[in-house]
Amino acid sequence: MKNFFRNSKVIYNTLKYNYLLRQKSVAKPSDPSLLLDILDKYKKNDTVFVHIGLGQIKSAFNTNPYNFTLEALTKRFNNIIVPGFTPSFKKSRLFHKKYSIPEYGTFSGLFINDASYRTDDPIYSLLVYGDYCFDNLFTSETFGKGSCYEQLEKDNILCINIGTKWTVSSQIHYLEYKHMVPYIEPFVYNGVIYHDENNHKKITVTNYINKHWFNKYVTILWNRHKITKHLIKEGVLHYYNINGLKVFAFKLGDLGKFLGKRIDKQPYYLLT
Secondary structure, three states: OHHHHHHHHHHHHHHHHHHHHOOOOOOOOOOHHHHHHHHHOOOOOOEEEEEEOHHHHHHHHOOOHHHHHHHHHHOOOOEEEEEOOOOOHHHHOEEEOOOOOOOOOHHHHHHOOOOOEEOOOOOOOEEEEOOOOOOOOOOOEOOOOOOHHHHHHHOOOEEEEEOOOOOOOOHHHHHHHHOOOOOEEEEEEEEEEEOOOOOEEEEEEEEEEEOOHHHHOOOOOOOHHHHHHHHHHOOOOEEEEEOOEEEEEEEHHHHHHHHHHHHHHOOOOOOO
16 A cells, blocks of 8 residues: 555656646846845855756847856856756767767757866766866766766755756755665766767766656656745755745765655655
């Protein structure tokens, strides 16, 4: 009976968030200074990891959203980290650090031209502007010991979402792997990485796949609203709403501590 109710919650949330992903929302026109004032609250942090929704920013401020956002961030933070994810590697088995365009978010696709460097993971690479240095640009386990994601947690890096539908953090993938939740299993990918037009080599990386039976039919998604609600209640997450433009801010180390405890107590916490 316990499994029945748990699976019912997983299926309900999966269908709910797959539906919500397809729904459009438009932020109302606002004064750009409202967002800049929020960012000023966090400028004491040297480094920020961002997830950006350019469409919402354009609707809110009627400006070139990429240039506006990049200028706002570079004026306040010395280092900016952005996802450079290329899940197509799982099929193509080819990753080019310069020409493999990030596949999630227009901001990432533009930011690659301004980034100082890119990490070497063929699926979950990170784009870095500034001199923030990862100890390892590549580890054989994307979310394993010594990985970029472990370092982000240890350094307690600030994460800010601007114009996203809900709280977004690539770090949750890392936490699923770190705590080896029962609905995932490690999976090895082999392929080729190109560092430039000619310099290339074979690469092997261990990631993970979702083995929950319902994932065969619809991509399993986390219960975003529950997670956000709990993070706000515990003071881990700061949430702002500028006439429909949502802004979320939190530290990745704090996120890891909070979600880690929840996951250890309830392994399906993120899905139910």
